[in-house]
Amino acid sequence: MNELQKERYARHLVLGEIGEAGQERLLRSSVLVVGAGGLGSPAAFYLAAAGIGTIGLMDGDRVDLSNLQRQILHTTDSLEKLKVESATQRLLALDPGISIKTYPFRLTGENAREILPGYDFVIDATDNFDSKFLIAKACHDAGKPYSHAGIREFHGQTMTVRPAETACYRCIFHEDGVPSGNIPRGPVGALAGIIGSIQAMEAIKVLLSIGDLLYNALLTCDTLTMSFRKIPLSRDPECPFCGTGK
Numbered sequence: 001m002n003e004l005q006k007e008r009y010a011r012h013l014v015l016g017e018i019g020e021a022g023q024e025r026l027l028r029s030s031v032l033v034v035g036a037g038g039l040g041s042p043a044a045f046y047l048a049a050a051g052i053g054t055i056g057l058m059d060g061d062r063v064d065l066s067n068l069q070r071q072i073l074h075t076t077d078s079l080e081k082l083k084v085e086s087a088t089q090r091l092l093a094l095d096p097g098i099s100i101k102t103y104p105f106r107l108t109g110e111n112a113r114e115i116l117p118g119y120d121f122v123i124d125a126t127d128n129f130d131s132k133f134l135i136a137k138a139c140h141d142a143g144k145p146y147s148h149a150g151i152r153e154f155h156g157q158t159m160t161v162r163p164a165e166t167a168c169y170r171c172i173f174h175e176d177g178v179p180s181g182n183i184p185r186g187p188v189g190a191l192a193g194i195i196g197s198i199q200a201m202e203a204i205k206v207l208l209s210i211g212d213l214l215y216n217a218l219l220t221c222d223t224l225t226m227s228f229r230k231i232p233l234s235r236d237p238e239c240p241f242c243g244t245g246k
Helices: 003-008 019-027 040-050 065-069 083-094 109-118 129-142 189-208
Strands: 030-034 054-058 099-103 121-124 146-152 155-161 217-222 227-232
Touching: 003 019, 019 189, 030 040, 030 109, 040 054, 040 083, 040 189, 054 083, 054 109, 083 099, 109 129, 121 129, 121 189, 129 146, 146 189, 155 189, 189 217
Parallel strands: 030 054, 030 121, 054 099, 121 146
Antiparallel strands: 146 155, 155 217, 217 227
């Protein structure tokens, strides 16, 4: 690291769990954020602030006025811009020393095989079931650890997955009976900040191999009562993604 980087990341360097070696590891790391909206905004912000060397941003949407209540990567001046372009401007304004790769389209099974191998960790910051199942399957196929999260109204949830070793998204949530449409029910804006920040923290812990991860656990949050609950999970042997009996 150069002297400016040492000053920028000074608060990390004094932490025994990170230090100079850990910060250099973060600078060499890469994270793909799928979704540059409510969850992706705080997740990407804190990944950039932490000095993650390469951040991939995938989102095919443009900024809408109704997004600004929770999607803090974007501003009123960003309206009608591609979200990945707006997000890139904000993240590079925060830390011009990192690299941003943009993918102004949705993740598919085909492009996932090309894109995911280039990343160390994936953050699922999407807002629909179809994308979440697709990310879970793509990360399993590519052997990439990932963070799932979902938010609605005043409630959020998140879990971290290491494919073929811990319970995956499909182990817990089944596609049968899941509605294809998603009627917006909030969420309150600050909830996205809470859950998205946890996703960034989990990514950092995985990259540094520190702490206890949300493996085999679903962390839920009710912001009306400000209560958190960690629910133990186990792998489904019949899971079509990672089950041993598939």
